[in-house]
Amino acid sequence: MVIGAGVGGLVAALRLAHRGHQVTVLDSAAQPGGKIHTQRVGEVLIDSGPTVFTMRWVFDEILRAVGTRLENHLRLRPLSVLARHFWDDGSQLDLFADAERSEAAIADWAGGQEAQRFRAFCARTRAVYDTLEGPFMRSPRPGLLGLMARTGPSGLAVLSQLGPMRTLWQQMGREFGDPRLRQLFARYATYCGSSPWQAPATLMLVAQVEMDGVWSVEGGMAALAEMLAQLARAQGATLRLGCTAQRIDVQQGRVRGVELATGEFLPADQVLFNGEAAALRGGLLGPAARAPVPTQAPPRALSAMTWALHAPLAGVALDRHNVFFCPDYACEFEDIFHHQRLPRLPTVYVCAQDRPGQVPAGAPERVLALVNAPATGDRPDWREEELDACQDTTFRFLNRLGLQLPADSPGMRRSSPLDFHRRFPASGGALYGQATHGWTGIFKRPGAQTPVRGLYLAGGSVHPGPGVPMAALSGQLAAEAMLANPVSTRRSRPVATFGGMSTP
Numbered sequence: 001m002v003i004g005a006g007v008g009g010l011v012a013a014l015r016l017a018h019r020g021h022q023v024t025v026l027d028s029a030a031q032p033g034g035k036i037h038t039q040r041v042g043e044v045l046i047d048s049g050p051t052v053f054t055m056r057w058v059f060d061e062i063l064r065a066v067g068t069r070l071e072n073h074l075r076l077r078p079l080s081v082l083a084r085h086f087w088d089d090g091s092q093l094d095l096f097a098d099a100e101r102s103e104a105a106i107a108d109w110a111g112g113q114e115a116q117r118f119r120a121f122c123a124r125t126r127a128v129y130d131t132l133e134g135p136f137m138r139s140p141r142p143g144l145l146g147l148m149a150r151t152g153p154s155g156l157a158v159l160s161q162l163g164p165m166r167t168l169w170q171q172m173g174r175e176f177g178d179p180r181l182r183q184l185f186a187r188y189a190t191y192c193g194s195s196p197w198q199a200p201a202t203l204m205l206v207a208q209v210e211m212d213g214v215w216s217v218e219g220g221m222a223a224l225a226e227m228l229a230q231l232a233r234a235q236g237a238t239l240r241l242g243c244t245a246q247r248i249d250v251q252q253g254r255v256r257g258v259e260l261a262t263g264e265f266l267p268a269d270q271v272l273f274n275g276e277a278a279a280l281r282g283g284l285l286g287p288a289a290r291a292p293v294p295t296q297a298p299p300r301a302l303s304a305m306t307w308a309l310h311a312p313l314a315g316v317a318l319d320r321h322n323v324f325f326c327p328d329y330a331c332e333f334e335d336i337f338h339h340q341r342l343p344r345l346p347t348v349y350v351c352a353q354d355r356p357g358q359v360p361a362g363a364p365e366r367v368l369a370l371v372n373a374p375a376t377g378d379r380p381d382w383r384e385e386e387l388d389a390c391q392d393t394t395f396r397f398l399n400r401l402g403l404q405l406p407a408d409s410p411g412m413r414r415s416s417p418l419d420f421h422r423r424f425p426a427s428g429g430a431l432y433g434q435a436t437h438g439w440t441g442i443f444k445r446p447g448a449q450t451p452v453r454g455l456y457l458a459g460g461s462v463h464p465g466p467g468v469p470m471a472a473l474s475g476q477l478a479a480e481a482m483l484a485n486p487v488s489t490r491r492s493r494p495v496a497t498f499g500g501m502s503t504p
C-alpha cells in the first residue's frame, strides 16, 4: 500500500508492481503527481509546481529497471540555455549547458578573472557532486561516519576543502569576486528550500546538477507524473485517487493496514507513506505512526507565492527559465526565515513555458512566476492584504527590470503558502520538506526504513531530499527496502513488459 501519488510514491509503486507485488496507491488529490501539478487558465494548462527537470539519469535508470526506456514514453528536449539571469543594474547573463559557452559569456560580462574562477568552480562542484552521488544520494540514509567511510580518503579531501562549517554563501564569496555571480550560484540553496546563509557549502553540488543538463518535457512536468502512473497501472498497480488515508494501523509494532477517511479499512503488510514526514510527527496518520520521525520538528523549507497566467509578454526577451534577482539578497532570506514574513523585495523566477520556441509577437504565453515565501501556511492570522502586497511588489519589480507581465491578466491563478499547506497537510506550505541548514542538515531527514515493521517513507522530506529526481530516488530506495523484506502480497510473477523489453 502506498499513501501518496507524488513522484516518490509513484516510483516505488512502479518498482514494486513490476516485481510482482500487489500495490494500491492512495491519494487525496484527483490527479497523480502531488506537487507536480497544473492549473487551468482559460483554455490552457500551466505547470504550477516543478518546472526545472534535471538528473534525467534517475528516470533513465528507473525505467530501465522495469524493462523499458524513458524515450519510449516521454519526449524530452535538452535546453541549451539553462537559465537567463537579470539584475536591477540592467545586466543580464545566460548560463549554458555547454560550460565553455558559459565561461565565454562570463568573460565578456565580468572579465577574464571571473571566467577563470568559474572554471575552477566547475571543477570543484564536479568533484563535490561525484563524491556525494554514490555515497549519499544513492545510499540508504548514511550518517556522518557512514558517509566518511564510503567517500574514502579522496572524497574526504574534496569535502574538507570546503570547510565543514562553511555556509554556501561564504563559499560562493570565496569562489567569485563579482557579487552577481556569488548571488547566482548561492541561489541553488533554494532548490532544497534553504537559505544560502544557512545551507552548508556542500549544496554547491546543486549547481552541478543543473550544469549537467536541464530538459523540457513535452506535455509539461505533469506528463512525467502521468507516465509513472500509467506504467505502474500497466504493471498491475491500482490507483485510488480522491482517497484520503487517515490512520496507519499498527499492532504489536507492525503495520496491519490503512484506514481511509471514509472509514473503509484496507489491510496491508507493508505501507509506504509518501506525504510529509511532518504529518506523521503531527499524528495525522494516528498515534502509532509517529515513531518513524524524530519528535523535534526541524526548520521547514521554503514555501512560495506563485502566479500562473496566460498572457502576452513584453519588454526583455525571456528564455524558458529566468531569474530576476533582488538587489538585497540577504534581506530576502532574513524576511523569510528570521521574520517569517513574505519578502519585502523578492527575487522572482519566471518560467516561460512556451519557450524556447517561436512565440508570435503579442500572442499570449504560458507563464509561472514564483517568489520564495515562509512556510507558515498554517498561521491562523494571514491577511489577504499581505498576499496582495507581495503580488504588487513582485509585478512592479519585474516591470522595473524590464519585463511587462500583466498583473490583471484574466484568469490568473495565485497560490500562496496557505494553498500549499491545504494541499500538503502538516507542511505549512513548505515545498521541499525540511530546510537543509547547518552542516549536519543533510543527515537529519528520516530514511526509507522506520522502526515500525512494515512502515516505510519516501518523498521530498525523506533522504536523500527534495526535488523531483531526489524524491524519485527516495522512492527507489524505499522500494528496495520493501523488496528486501518480502511479505505475503507478492503475486506469482511480473505482469507486463513494455515494448518487448525483457524484465530483469
Ligand SMILES: Cc1cc2nc3c(=O)[nH]c(=O)nc-3n(C[C@H](O)[C@H](O)[C@H](O)COP(=O)(O)OP(=O)(O)OC[C@H]3O[C@@H](n4cnc5c(N)ncnc54)[C@H](O)[C@@H]3O)c2cc1C
Binding pocket: 003, 004, 005, 006, 007, 008, 009, 026, 027, 028, 029, 033, 034, 035, 036, 048, 049, 050, 051, 052, 053, 054, 243, 244, 245, 246, 274, 275, 276, 279, 304, 306, 370, 423, 424, 425, 431, 432, 458, 459, 460, 461, 466, 467, 468, 469, 471, 472
Ligand atoms: C511550486 C513548486 C516548484 C517546484 N520547483 C521544482 C523544480 O523546478 N524542480 C524540482 O526538481 N523540484 C521542484 N519542486 C519540488 C518537487 O516538486 C518536490 O520535491 C517533489 O515533487 C516531491 O515529491 P514527493 O514524492 O515528496 O511527493 P509530493 O509531491 O509531496 O506528493 C505527496 C502526495 O501525498 C498525498 N498525501 C499526503 N498525505 C496523504 C493522505 N493522508 N492520504 C492520501 N494522500 C496523501 C498528497 O495529496 C500528495 O499528492 C517544486 C515544488 C513546487 C510546489
